[in-house]
Amino acid sequence: MTDSGDLLHVVTNDDIPRRRVVFGRAIVWGSAALLAGIATAQTLDRAGTLDLGFANWRPTLYAYVLWAGCLCWGQVLVRGEQGKRALFVLPAVLFVVSLVVFPLIFGLIIAFSDWNLSSPTGRKFNGLDNLRQMWADPFYWNALRNMIWYMLAIIVEYAIAFGLALLLNSQIRARKFFRVAFLMPLMLSPVAVSWMIGKSMLEPRFGPLARLARFFGVENPSFFESPEMARLVMMALDAWTYIPFMMIMILAGLQAIPKEVQEASRVDGANAWRGFWEVTFPLMLPVSVTAILIRIIFKLKLADIIINVTSGGPGGATDSVTSFIFREYRDRSNVGYGTMLAMVYLLLIVIFMTVLMKLLDRWMRPQY
């Protein structure tokens, strides 16, 4: 990936007629003016100064889409060949910006307001009250602490995934069958999994895993009563779904290592154990780091299984931040406070990921 200059060198003689440029500028600015006009009209309508009878903000949305389309077309009209190149990236950029940046700004406004959807008073700006409430909310801190536990579980997941990848990479028959079987958990919807395993297989009376536990001599097996056990079960369920993901990435890494390297280490007299730790594992470090980073990113979004199996219980022991905020909205319609919690979470994630990437960068660099 180069930053300087195009990889693809194109020589074009762009003879763009003056009228085309004017027309291109005209549609871009015209549609922008239309968008601004409609948005202003709607704002005034909402504020009550004008009575135009808008039911919702759809007209503004349509004007925005029209403007976005005109902007793309205008690029080609005004800038010719360069515009055609910009057209590759522009739609995606516009899409992401409009769906992320606007809601984020909007979310910031919500975060600093007292807004309960079920109360009739509507939105009120309340400054830093939400932050103060968050500071004193033991359940939020508890959820954050749980996230640390869930993060630590990744180490175990990684070890298992690496082991499975090594197994799949060894000389075995029916490799395709095992690969498909190992991949299966990833395909299942977490919601279905939370019934299939969380609610039925772990059911204390009739569930097969409870029967298995009783067979091994556990009296009255219960998986969701003690906080530690419940958290462990949640970790295991989440691990079960996502281990295939890491396994596949590591397997791809293993298959990319040339056979000669391992053969050379064997010729040099390394046994399997030393060969693994001194040749395979170091070679796999970059892949491992990528796999773990992606896994961390997915883990930070952990919610579906928790919402559906324990809904955070017992006593918030299994709550992740996402599931906590989900319930904050579902049970209390507390949009303002929930958004503030989410924003703080985002901030923490950004700091955490930045520090992590910087550290990894420093740690990995000497090896290249």
Next chain:
Amino acid sequence: MTDAAASPQIFRDSPHDRPPQLAWYASRLAIYGMLILWTVICLFPIYWTITTSFKMAPDVMKGNMVPWWDYTPKWLGWRSLGLSPDTIATGSTVRAEFLGRFLNSAIISLTSSGLAVVLGSLAAYGLSRFSYRFGYMRNSDISFFFLSQLILPPVVLALPFLVLYKELALLDTRIGLILLYTLTVLPIVIWIMRDQFAGIPAELEEAALVDGLSIWGAFATIILPIALPGMAAAFILSLVLTWNEYFFAALLTSTYANTLPVMVASQTGSQGISWWSMAALSFAAILPLVIIGIVMERYIIKGMAAGAVK
């Protein structure tokens, strides 16, 4: 001659040609043992769900596991969904609801994955071939901007979107979910496709351009066919993620645009003793992806492996 017999053997069979030894058998046994153990861990929940959907209350309580051996399969669970042989012809409100949710899930996941692959492939192609400058942002910044969307947790967007969609009358519509799902899978698609396009030499398009094709013509006729397997991988991975998505669907839909996971989740609360119907529903919800997983395994692995290895 005499010391040749006494000297140690010089030419040995390579380890592969000698008969296997005990250690070899032991390691084989350990490897296959672990493989089979993990296969059981992976597949047993699916097996359990299928068999439970054919059980009756006493079978569930007695913990019978193997059909035809310790219990007789009954269509109980599937009858409550309206999908058993004797109810398939008659009308059923549950089946109508199930099929409606199924259709919603199918439309939403297929459309959003398609949209994400189109937008993402174009962007990834552009980023891999040209150098852009949007203000101070250069190629690597734009790439980072797209990929950084991955770390954005859904909760941050969920509540603003809830309010925004309410204002835009997009709440509880398929379009609303499609837009949001496209957004969530777009970074992954760009990540996979950037890798794919980087592997295609730029000389291919240069030749096409010399022959008089425009950039978009070269992209459509030369690059697209080569990148198609990669796009299939990105599409299928997106399909898996969007089909299974629950969080946004639970928040942003209520009656009309519900997806299958929302229906499963709403039934989970009232599970009680009707395990068979829950099992049937869960199994019907995971079946499409189980089939895709078996048939398209190659593409899923390709998609996930992209970017892992440089």
